[in-house]
Amino acid sequence: MFWHNYKYAFRTLIKSKEMVFWTLAFPFILALLFYMAFARLHDYDTFEPLNVAVVNDESYRKDVAFSEAFKSLSEGDERVFNTQYVEKEKAEELLESGNIEGYVFVEENEAKVKIKENGTMTTVLVLAVEQISQSVDAVNDIAMDEIQRANGAVDIPAIYARVAAKISEAQPNIKDDSRVMNIVAVEFYTLIAMAIMQGAMVSSEMMNRCLPNISNRGKRVAIAPTRKSIVVLSSLLAGYTMLFAAVILLILFIRFVLGIELGDNLGLIMLHSAIGSLAATAMGMWLSVILKTNDAAKNVIILTITMVGCMFAGMFGGQKVFFDEMLPIVNKISPVGMITDGFYSLYYYDDLSRFTVNIVSLLVVAGIFFALSIRGLRRQRYDSI
Amino acid sequence: MKNVIEVKHLTKSYKAHKAVDDLSLEVHEGEILGLLGPNGSGKTTTMNCILSLLKFDNGKITVFGKEMTPSSYDAKAKIGVVFQEVAVFDELTVYGNIDYFCGLYIEDKETRAQYVADAIKLVGLEDCTKQYPKQLSGGLLRRLNIACGIAHKPKLIFLDEPTVAVDPQSRNNILDGIKKLRDDGATIVYTTHYMEEVEILCDRVIILDRGKIIASGTNDELKALAKIEEKVTVEIPELSPKQLSGFEKIKNVSEVEYDNGVLKVVYRRGKNNLGDMIEYLKENRINYDKIFAERPTLNDVFLELTGKELRD
Incomplete structure (x- = not known):
């Protein structure tokens, strides 16, 4: 049952134009735009x-x-x-x-x-x-x-x-002074973080399919003799698979097609992306459980949260300075901030302590979101559907 | 007779509004039970409470002899539901959709393949298996919706208004399919506000209004509740007031209405009313075009019991 649901959930995801756009096409388009915008800087x-x-x-x-x-x-x-x-x-x-x-x-x-x-x-x-x-x-x-x-x-x-x-x-522990000024890497790290955070939308979509108070397909799932936990887990895993594959493709595209310097630790970048994707998946799951609205409205809310997080994390340049000064806590607790900071620390420092802090923080965030979501999902009957 | 479903004193409120009010019913094994009522009468809410999707305020529900809860997986495995709204994946083909939903019940691939093929045949979608839902007409989409709900060969099937907005061909196909499911041994709960479908399909009917059962029984038992026996309609181009008043004096006639060249005569009871009417028209030399008789419908019963039309 688990793999049956996983197989079909994955199949529907990769055929969903909306999901493919936000997880794959949108980050790739932005990567190309960034590449063109930073073309002068790229050629050192x-x-x-x-x-x-x-x-x-x-x-x-x-x-x-x-x-x-x-x-x-x-x-x-x-x-x-x-x-x-x-x-x-x-x-x-x-x-x-x-x-x-x-x-x-x-x-x-x-x-x-x-x-x-x-x-x-x-x-x-x-x-x-x-x-x-x-x-x-x-x-x-x-x-x-x-x-x-x-x-x-x-x-x-x-x-x-x-x-x-x-x-x-x-x-x-700063690896190389020349890297301090690598504005290109900074922007692309935030772009990768944004792509990872699109996972929130994917997992929200996956959850909507399991919730009878949100979708008719959720009603079908709820009346089936399959445990909700199995359907939810397999659906989320399918979403995670798609997201992580899209992020890996994006990283490889940025590094090897666009030729952007992302540092020596491609393996750790992927590990960090995997854990970031987990946090994004958990966040989307939680938002889907607490937001009592339709798919489209949920996606708008999640996209807004993601893009605001990216702005705080420096995707649009100088605003990061402003927000770090005005609201320093935001980037400390925002998954986008943690993901971006993890990439920075991998790039700039030999010492992995700051990177590890970010990894652990992301795992904690993921754990909190998962726990809150499970609490919300334990309810099995609804007041209205 | 064995009861597949027993509902006792079910009450479900949405804030101050009572959607279902102290409702009790039984569904017998092998029958098609029609839940008939206008929109908002509590049909779908009752169904969702039985399926354990909705919390309810009071009452007890047993299905297949056991109390129904969200974790009644044994019971759920034997239930199929066709919801009013089409619930399929646009990204999957007709075959993919049926296979996916069937797979939530049937793990064995070979058995599932056979069940999916049977469901496709039952709803007449053999020529569309590779098409996507967006390529289907409204009627075919409804058929797909039904196939997704019944492919696992359930013993108890809930059909919630499955023919809404469906073309006549698909409607006939769907109704034939439902009869076949019953003939194959399934028990069916059929909610609708189309009285004609209930009359064609259902062995027993429960009429709901404002969350309460206002009548129940077989079609004939319900029609017996109506105070009329027969309605005779005659197209008469011209009719004088004197001639009109003459119809009121005919035996067993309770009501006469003449409007726009159409005379409607309601008989309280009696046999051979149509023959008597033809005789009366001849005797009084009244020219007429068409004449036909109708037995009372469930709508007449509903009108009698509630003072409003079923489709209000």
Whole structure:
């Protein structure tokens, strides 16, 4: 009975235009669009440094860790930015005239970016500042240690200067400095995360077929002499199979057809995708159980949740910075955030501890959603159907 | 006579509205029981309660001698249901749909293949096995819906308005198929608001209104409840008031209505009313075109009992 239902559930899924579109076609189309949008960045050999400005005021100069890091991206043959150090008024003027993509300034001990309009180039700037700012937090911790070791000495700029020199030592697990600026990988990781989250829609569709209060086919299943658990499990497994196959195809397409650098750990990326797919499946199952509405409305809700999660996770560039500042908890608890962060950590660090945290978090999330869904499904008779 | 279903004092409410109100019924083995009533009378709700899909407020339901619960898998294995709404997969062919739903009951592949073939033959879909539901007409789709519900050869079959919006050819095919299922030994509960189907098919009828049973019995027993025996309709192009009043004086006539050249005469009882009428028309030299007699229908019974038409 299990495999009979699995076989037909899988067959109906791969023949469902809607499911094939959202799990396979949509991510592939986005991948192609991303590839075209980031074509200039993709070809690293022909990458042109971006024209930016830095407001070189007292606040900026005091933020030694940030200013040193940004400076390192503005020097040498492989520099990312052509940086002009100017007054704020001049920076505004350059931005208005279109001579720069944006400018960086430090305000209240926080590095900020002002851009004129969103686009690929400005996204690079925003992400660069974001990544440097994140590093600064780590640097601050080190600085505090230095201060304590100095027994209360207050020459902070001097300490910062020493710490800045230790940045590479402080983050020994960063694989390769050149990767820090790989905006292309960042965007494609979020795209893969989005594709994984489409699994919520697939599992919701699978659940709808099993619920008599949602679909007529659910009524047929409910009156059959087959345990609900068998039908639900086999249906979800069919959905999971389709989803995971689609995600693997997408990863292979991005890596080997589009030629995007996704790091060395393709095996771990697939493992992470498998566990992410599990979490997405569990989330869709739970949403299907709690939402008392038809398939179409459910799909709209799930798609909205997925896309908002992707936006928080940085799929659309600079918004990640904004949301990390305004609502930092969201990416910590959002499955999309966890999936994306797991990919980042695989890409940037040799150490798998952060990756492991994300894997465990996803398993916990999946467990919670599954538990909540099973609780909802234990009801066997309905008030109305 | 052995009861396949026993329902005692079933009550089901949706908030303040009582959909089923203290309903008790029995379904005998091998019969076709018609549940007849207008929309909203509680037919489908009763069926869903029996199938243990719906919670109910009060009552007891036994099927095949055991209390029916959601985990009554032994009973469920012997039940087939054809829901009012078509419930098939657009992504599967006719054969695939029947095989899938049959497979929820029958694990053995060879047996299942035979059962699926039998179901296809029963509903007359032999020429459409490779087609997808969207390629079928409304009538053929209904037939597929029926095949999906009965392919596993159930002993008890619920058919919920299976002929709604079906062309005459498919309707006849469906009704013939249902008779064959009964002849093969199945017990059938047939819910409908088409009284003609009930009269053709059902051994016994339960008439529902507002969640209550208002009458039950065989067709003849129910018709006996009607105060009329026969209706005679005569097409008479012209009729004077004096002639019209003459019809009211005919023996056993309870009601006379003349409208737009059509005279309708209702007889309370009596035999050979049609012959008497023809005789009366000759004697009084009244010219007429067509004349025919009708026995009372279940709609007349329903009208008599509730004061409204079945299809209101």
